[in-house]
Amino acid sequence: MNRSEQSELANPFGKLSFLVVDDFENFRLSMRQMLRSCGAEDIQLVAHATAAIQHCSYNHVDVVLCDYNLGEGKNGQHILEELRHKKLLKRSSLFLMVTAETSKEMVMGAREYQPDAYLTKPINRAVLEKRLGSLIRQRNTLLPINREIDRENYPKAITLCLEMLNKHPRYKTWLMKTLGELYLEVGDLAHAQKTYEDVLAQRELSWARLGRCRVLLANRQFDEAINDLKALIEKHPDYMEAYDLLAETLEKQGKTPQAQRILEKASEHSPNALLRQKHLAEVATSNQDVDTASEAWRQTVNLGTYSIHDAPDHYLSLAQSLSDLSEGDLDAEGTERANEALSVLSKMEKRFAEDESLPLRSKIIQSRVHAGQGHNREAEKLLKEVSTEMENQQNMSADMGLDYAKTLFRLGRDQDAKSLLGKLAAQFDNDSDVLQQIEGLLDEPVGFRQKLKAREFNRDGIRAFEEGNLDTAIKTFEKALEIVPDHASLNLNLIQVLLKKHQQEPSNRALLATCQKRLKRLEGLPEQHRQYRRYVALSQKLKGLTA
Amino acid sequence: MTDQNIDFSMVLASAVHDMKNSLGMLINSLDELRMDHKEALAHSNQFNMLQYEAERMHNDLVQLLGIYRLGQDNLVANVDEHFVPDFLSEQLARHVPLLDGLGIQYSIEADDINGFFDEHLLTGVLNNTINNAIRYTKSQLRLTARDEDGYLVIGVEDDGAGYPESMQHTGTLNFKSLDFKGGSTSLGLFFASSIAAMHNEGERIGSIKLHNGGELGGGVFEIWLP
Numbered sequence: 003m004n005r006s007e008q009s010e011l012a013n014p015f016g017k018l019s020f021l022v023v024d025d026f027e028n029f030r031l032s033m034r035q036m037l038r039s040c041g042a043e044d045i046q047l048v049a050h051a052t053a054a055i056q057h058c059s060y061n062h063v064d065v066v067l068c069d070y071n072l073g074e075g076k077n078g079q080h081i082l083e084e085l086r087h088k089k090l091l092k093r094s095s096l097f098l099m100v101t102a103e104t105s106k107e108m109v110m111g112a113r114e115y116q117p118d119a120y121l122t123k124p125i126n127r128a129v130l131e132k133r134l135g136s137l138i139r140q141r142n143t144l145l146p147i148n149r150e151i152d153r154e155n156y157p158k159a160i161t162l163c164l165e166m167l168n169k170h171p172r173y174k175t176w177l178m179k180t181l182g183e184l185y186l187e188v189g190d191l192a193h194a195q196k197t198y199e200d201v202l203a204q205r206e207l208s209w210a211r212l213g214r215c216r217v218l219l220a221n222r223q224f225d226e227a228i229n230d231l232k233a234l235i236e237k238h239p240d241y242m243e244a245y246d247l248l249a250e251t252l253e254k255q256g257k258t259p260q261a262q263r264i265l266e267k268a269s270e271h272s273p274n275a276l277l278r279q280k281h282l283a284e285v286a287t288s289n290q291d292v293d294t295a296s297e298a299w300r301q302t303v304n305l306g307t308y309s310i311h312d313a314p315d316h317y318l319s320l321a322q323s324l325s326d327l328s329e330g331d332l333d334a335e336g337t338e339r340a341n342e343a344l345s346v347l348s349k350m351e352k353r354f355a356e357d358e359s360l361p362l363r364s365k366i367i368q369s370r371v372h373a374g375q376g377h378n379r380e381a382e383k384l385l386k387e388v389s390t391e392m393e394n395q396q397n398m399s400a401d402m403g404l405d406y407a408k409t410l411f412r413l414g415r416d417q418d419a420k421s422l423l424g425k426l427a428a429q430f431d432n433d434s435d436v437l438q439q440i441e442g443l444l445d446e447p448v449g450f451r452q453k454l455k456a457r458e459f460n461r462d463g464i465r466a467f468e469e470g471n472l473d474t475a476i477k478t479f480e481k482a483l484e485i486v487p488d489h490a491s492l493n494l495n496l497i498q499v500l501l502k503k504h505q506q507e508p509s510n511r512a513l514l515a516t517c518q519k520r521l522k523r524l525e526g527l528p529e530q531h532r533q534y535r536r537y538v539a540l541s542q543k544l545k546g547l548t549a
Numbered sequence: 550m551t552d553q554n555i556d557f558s559m560v561l562a563s564a565v566h567d568m569k570n571s572l573g574m575l576i577n578s579l580d581e582l583r584m585d586h587k588e589a590l591a592h593s594n595q596f597n598m599l600q601y602e603a604e605r606m607h608n609d610l611v612q613l614l615g616i617y618r619l620g621q622d623n624l625v626a627n628v629d630e631h632f633v634p635d636f637l638s639e640q641l642a643r644h645v646p647l648l649d650g651l652g653i654q655y656s657i658e659a660d661d662i663n664g665f666f667d668e669h670l671l672t673g674v675l676n677n678t679i680n681n682a683i684r685y686t687k688s689q690l691r692l693t694a695r696d697e698d699g700y701l702v703i704g705v706e707d708d709g710a711g712y713p714e715s716m717q718h719t720g721t722l723n724f725k726s727l728d729f730k731g732g733s734t735s736l737g738l739f740f741a742s743s744i745a746a747m748h749n750e751g752e753r754i755g756s757i758k759l760h761n762g763g764e765l766g767g768g769v770f771e772i773w774l775p
Contacts, residue, residue, distance in 0.1 A: 032581050039584075102570040122672075124576040124607075127584065128642035136635050172632035174663060205665050205750065207628060238625055 013041040018064035051076035094148040296323035317350035326450040329374030569610040659694035664701035685709035711761030
């Protein structure tokens with residue numbers, strides 16, 4: 003043992019740099035006094051988040067002691083997320099959250115970045131020395147591993163973990179957790195699974211169960227993962243990571259309505275996680291549940307105020323959902339939503355003033371909002387500005403293009419919208435997500451409420467058809483097509499019923515004529531459209547009958 | 550204004566929560582005061598009493614919240630693996646200023662073992678038990694940990710007069726057995742026993758044992774965790 007190791011053993015605090023974040027001067031000073039009496043020398047004190055983040059940007063900090071509740075503005079969790087996200091704090095540095103709580107529930111539900119430890123007030127010198135002392139010893143022992151992880155040298159980190167497992171049984175939990183994560187990171191699912199199962203063989207621990215479910219998900223063993231996660235949530239209703247993973251698994255299975263329910267439940271338990279609210283908003287959007295999506299986007303935007311995860315997309319999505327909801331609704335509620343959409347957009351433009359693409363994105367939505375409220379003059383004026391700016395636009399993003407097309411449809415520029423979508427389809431012909439959205443918009447270029455109405459007719463029509471009420475089915479599909487005349491699958495549904503009816507009444511040529519009229523509407527259907535094969539099959543069948 | 554639908558237990562719980570945090574601040578100030586005035590306060594009986602009673606109230610309130618959440622079926626054990634000697638010395642650390650002030654000797658005798666438990670819940674139980682032992686001991690306090698029959702056994706021993714006959718027992722307490730008329734309600738033991746029972750592994754369930762004797766010849770509190 004050399005001398006520096008000896009002095010490190012004698013005074014583990016001496017060599018490290020500390021940062022204390024607390025809004026109460028008394029606490030800062032008493033913390034400094036306690037740290038000093040533990041042997042710490044390099045101690046900085048700050049009162050709030052901005053100063054803390056600034057300090058970490060220019061200085062290396064080994065240990066952050068951060069109060070959770072810092073009054074107005076960012077709290078301790080916001081600071082932790084920002085420091086780790088911007089990599090201002092290395093993995094090898096310690097972040098300790100100081101709270102007045104005996105449980106971790108107030109900070110529970112953060113979707114990422116947990117602190118290395120919670121220190122519960124009251125804290126005296128002896129507690130600080132013991133707790134921090136053992137964390138620092140642990141940090142020093144595990145430093146070689148964390149250093150490799152900071153360097154993203156994962157195979158080396160795995161080797162070191164395995165070596166240390168035998169030497170330091172007291173850090174077994176940390177080592178096994180890290181090992182599982184590292185195996186997942188490098189894609190070695192077999193070893194990840196074995197790591198978690200080794201832990202579970204000894205004791206049912208929730209983190210190991212969750213880890214094993216991650217492996218199951220990666221192996222596409224969805225049913226088993228879902229079962230295990232449901233059982234885990236049953237036992238630990240406040241284990242938020244389990245909800246997140248369950249929702250992810252259900253989504254992979256295409257069960258988005260169930261995924262939405264799980265995320266809703268998770269948000270009830272822990273409403274303050276921005277990324278979870280955002281996930282909920284996205285899932286609800288894909289479920290066409292605009293009300294839930296809108297509320298979740300609103301939460302996402304609100305939670306963004308102090309968060310590193312704040313982004314203009316959240317504001318745009320909130321405004322889009324409010325635009326959908328307010329469209330054609332001239333009651334007080336509709337007006338209120340329209341106004342909220344406009345104010346969200348203006349807030350976004352101010353907050354992200356450096357992003358030059360936003361004013362245009364904003365105008366595209368504003369124009370649609372005004373149109374939805376019958377303010378045609380404002381809507382037209384904005385659209386004119388947009389289309390002038392669009393001419394100079396070189397590469398349009400898919401999001402912007404789709405949004406612009408929506409506005410064009412809403413202001414009656416159907417031809418412009420269709421030609422724009424045609425261009426977009428060519429530009430993004432490899433992106434099935436974008437193509438699907440283009441199809442959706444071409445199928446249903448109408449407002450959200452009308453779209454729902456048409457869908458309801460479609461569902462009723464299918465039910466009538468299944469029950470054998472062909473005439474009702476025909477009438478219902480026709481009603482739906484009055485709203486969305488170019489809808490591919492609806493047109494094909496109607497044709498299918500008409501052909502069925504023709505079987506019963508072979509002499510009724512009028513049925514076939516209607517079929518042909520309907521098919522003509524779909525002439526331009528591109529080959530990659532999901533309804534294309536059905537379209538070809540039905541065309542051929544009809545050809546055979548009319549020949 | 551008669552039907553306000555006040556959920557009194559929730560009002561209580563949130564008030565208790567507030568008081569608990571307040572007391573936390575108070576205890577912090579006491580710790581600082583003791584550090585700043587070492588000479589004058591080292592053996593001041595009044596000051597020791599102040600600190601002991603503040604700790605006791607704080608523990609009671611933590612316990613009360615725990616029992617409230619138990620009643621709401623809202624308390625879950627988040628079991629993880631911990632290195633027991635480290636855990637015990639961290640628990641004892643909180644009481645060191647008071648122990649020193651009262652001149653009580655303390656020691657930890659723990660095997661180098663890992664145990665499975667919820668550290669927050671166990672912290673509540675041990676704070677309470679240690680605080681209680683401080684009250685009844687003469688001069689010594691001892692924390693122990695061992696592995697027995699596949700259970701982790703954590704013990705708190707003192708050299709006081711020991712537990713009265715009526716309190717010595719083994720196993721799980723239920724709420725109805727509490728005597729609210731007598732001076733001591735054993736609410737703390739009920740809490741400890743409930744926390745112990747929340748720790749289970751297969752068929753085996755945690756429990757507490759109270760008896761007299763041990764190394765120090767006084768009261769012995771043991772919590773058995775599977």
